[in-house]
Amino acid sequence: TSDPKSGLIAYPAGGHMPCVRVWDVDGGQVAEVQSHKYGVSCVAFSTNSCYIVSVGYQHDMTVSVWDWRKGSIIASNKVSSRVFAVSFSQDSSYFVTAGNRHVKFWYLDASKERRVNSTVPLIGRSGLLGDHKNSVFSGVACGRGLMASSTYCITSSGLLCLFNSSRQLEAWVNLKTPSASCLVVGTNFIFCGCADGIIRVFSPSNLQYITTLHRPHRLGVDLTQSVKHGSLLPASPGVQYPDTLALTFDPTARHLTCVYNDHSVYVWDVKDVRNVRKLYSALYHSSCVWSVEVYPELSDVSQAVLPPSSFFTCSSDNTIRLWHADPPTGHGNLYSNDLLRILYVGENMQHLQADGEAAGADGKAGIRVLAISPDGQHLAAGDRCGNLRIFGLDFLDELVKIEAHDAEVLCLEFSPPSTGVRLLASASRDRLIHVFNLEKNYGLVQTLNDHSASITAVKFTGSESPEVRMVSCGADKSIYFQTAEQTAEGLSFSRSHHVVEKTTLYDMDLDSSRTHVTIACQDRNVRVYNVETGKLKKCLKGSSSDDGALLKVQMDPSGSFFATSCSDKNIAIFDYESGECVATLFGHSEIVTCMRFSQDCRHLITVAGDGCVFVWRLDSQMTSTMRRRWGLRLKAAPETCSHKQRETFITVPSSQIHQQQQQEEEEEEPELRTPARLDSAPDAQLLQTNGKLPMWFRKLVSLMFTVKLNICIVQLSQNTCSVHRSVCG
Structure with missing residues (x-):
């Protein structure tokens, strides 16, 4: 409800600890009250802007009138029926509630007369x-x-x-x-x-x-037809x-x-x-939104088939929708400023659009997950029946349909260009991972059946290593690290590491270097593993609260921050190095099902079971930090490809070389284990030297006169030395 006099908006906030929030249309939240336990069914401003009345859900059965400026309830009472609507009289002396066999008039003037210094019973009369x-x-x-x-x-x-x-x-x-x-x-x-x-x-x-x-x-409107006709389409029979x-x-x-x-x-x-x-219109999903995918930034802009800042979402209403975070002006769509296309998948679309909740209730209807190929040409979609569809992004036409799984598809992943292969991995609730080859019209390459429960995430690593690796995690609390080998029959993945945790693993993402994987765990921690060794690097807190489970994790393109969503319906953003929480976001009334950072580092896009798509504007300092770190990484990328490591050498006496070599042989590297407590996890720190000379330094004496580039000769004393290294990437 809105108050035109004061320019305020009051709305019921569901989810954990339901409350009524009052917002200024030109700013932020100005008031909040929590007087209902299960939820708020309706809310209204008084005509004089002094009060707000709120009615709880049918299990709450409470009607409350409160002074929103003071945040105090002035009158309250119980209702015996389910209430659907409420309205204030013109003079604000009474308000009326309506519901199931219920019309009741509540009088504020009579209630005020009985008021002392606390909440008094609200006086009502039935219609x-x-x-x-x-x-x-x-x-x-x-x-x-x-x-x-x-x-x-x-x-x-x-x-x-x-x-x-x-x-x-x-x-x-x-x-x-x-x-x-x-x-x-x-x-x-x-x-x-x-x-x-x-x-x-x-x-x-x-x-x-x-x-x-x-x-x-x-229902089932085609946005392209609105451009041709230039007006709302006329009615027709049926x-x-x-x-x-x-x-x-x-x-x-x-x-x-x-x-x-x-x-x-x-x-x-x-x-x-x-x-x-x-004057205005906007079209949105009519049911739970399951996935969001951002269109990639291509090195060759001419190869892009969609405008920058485009992203896709899919829903239980059996539609895939193409949006624009920064809508272009004058694109000719009569129905929505930010919705560019609607792709209808399946049959009986009018029924699904008319009743989106019923569409998702049978457990079968709807698109569950999306993935966009790195070249920006194909869109993969997995539905809740186990089917896999490939669409061409030029015209959004269906190119391939594969009956891949016996249960809903939970995750899709294209291999990055750095792997040198073009693969698509699909994982499902049926515990199987299928690997398809794009070069052979998405022909099946291999099926992996290591997991014993639903697979929640699968990723191709795409690191600098020549091996093609894949990581998967699932509800069986297992993490499988797979390495691909070229055989006579073709590419084949085999298990290289297997890690079993003590908690369910719900989601996974890779850092910017694609050498470490971050996993969202049920115990509200984010665990980071080394892809090559399978060892735990660090364990970070992933939620700002102590309730619920961690459901989703997403790294930003630069690897500076990661966002998490919890079952309490809130979103938190953390610094990846320090683990410090830098922002907490709330607004969704159901659990957040997917999150993605925009390619320009300006937005975080979240979708949830409430059918909403939120585009959050990130703080300018966060955007600057991400762009700076991402720019440095991109500049270093060409050098990384041509040089595995670039170092600056120095010379020291040979006696110290033998001494350092002996110390390294006597020491062993301790094995990292999952900490039992969060506070026992290793702290994230900047790269520091351990006082030992690196391996390349032991061979320096024999190579000292042959190295021609990147050598700095430093005059050192007999007992002191310093090491300088610059690492690319």
Whole structure:
């Protein structure tokens, strides 16, 4: 709900510790109250902007009125029915709640008289429903202007009801629709939101019908057709539209904002209700969003088929959507400013779009995971039935379909160009990893069955080592390090290391050098392993709270920070070297299912089970740090390819060489183990020398006169020496 006078917005925040938050439209959060245990079903500002009323979920059954500036509840009471809507009267003396066989009037003036210095019982009187006592009232709105003493309700069966000042049901009218869910009242009009995208307009004085507004987009809309026609597509027989879910009206600008059940938003100009004009619209996913993938930055810009800052998302609504983090102006899309394309996958799309929640409830519908090839030409998508589809990004046409797995595909990964091979790995809940060859039209190369439970992540390392390596982790608490060998039959992966942890492993990502893998663990820690040796390097705290499990981890392109998501629905960003938490993000009402940093290091994109896609703007200092480190790494990359190591040599007496060699032979390197406690994990530190001379230094005497480049001769005393080294990459 919004307050036009103060420019404030109040909304119910679900998830862990549900509360009502008040935000300034020009700034941040200004107030917060937690008075409900299970969730907040509806919230409303008083007309004078002094109070906010909130109603809890059906298990909470509490209605509370609080002074949002002081953060204190002034009156509260219990309700015996499920409440769907609430509305304040024009003079703020009372408000009305509506729900399942429930219409009740709550009086603030009478409650104030009984107030001492604490919360007092809220006084309420039930509406006289007459013959409609068994109806479900889905919406309520108090009258305005000359009809300020009246109250209007709408039933889920499609009746518009009028209550007089004595709380009696005085009149009603049939909306001629299968169902209705919402209404909003102005001084001259009543707007009723109905099924199939219908919004009917009535007169507040006598409930006389006036007109019906334009419908929104058709279900299964093709955005490219909107560009050709240049206007909203006309209605045709058999076409379905999304149901109207919520309405709000700005009486000053005469703008009507509508939210539909496919999560789309429209703003209509209703200055002339018989000639309504669309001002704004946006289309979103209608169900759980499972994955997000950012389009890569290519060295040859001319080879890119999509604009920069593009990214894909997939959902249980069986759609793959192409977005733009920085929408270009004038791209000709009439339905959305930031949505570029919608790719419909599967059949019965109108049903899935009309009821996205039902689509994901059967456990089969929907696209589960996405991956984009490094050359930016192909998009791989795995669905919840185990099918693997390959799309060409030029036209988003389906090139290959493979019935790969017996259960939903959980992860996909293309091999990076540095490996010298073009492979695609898919892993599933059926405990199998399939490796496909892009050069042979995604023909199957090998199937790996090492895991004994669902596989949660798989990655190709792509380090400087000539071997092609692959790392996978899963719910069996195992990490498998695979190394590829070229055989007579072709490329074959075999196990090189196997690590078993004491906790479930939910997600995995590689650092910028692709030599270390970071794993999100159920115990809220992030463990970092060396890909070549399989040994634990360090263990970092991955959550800002002590509740829940760590579900996702994502490194930024430069390797400076990593982001994590926890089952408490919050997101945290940590410094990769120090393990310090630098930011905490919240806003999703369900668990975060995937995260990606943008290629320009300016945004973090998150998707969740609430069907929302959030694009977070990162702090400018974080962006500067990532770009600086990433730029240094990219500049060093060509030299890394041509030189394995670049060092600066010095000379010292040969007696010290033999002495250092003897010390190194007597000492053994201790084995790293998973710490039992987080505080026992090794601290992340900068590279330091250990006082011993490196291996190359022992051979210096024989090579001293043959080395011609990168030699610095330092005059040293008999007992002192210093070592200088510069490492590339």
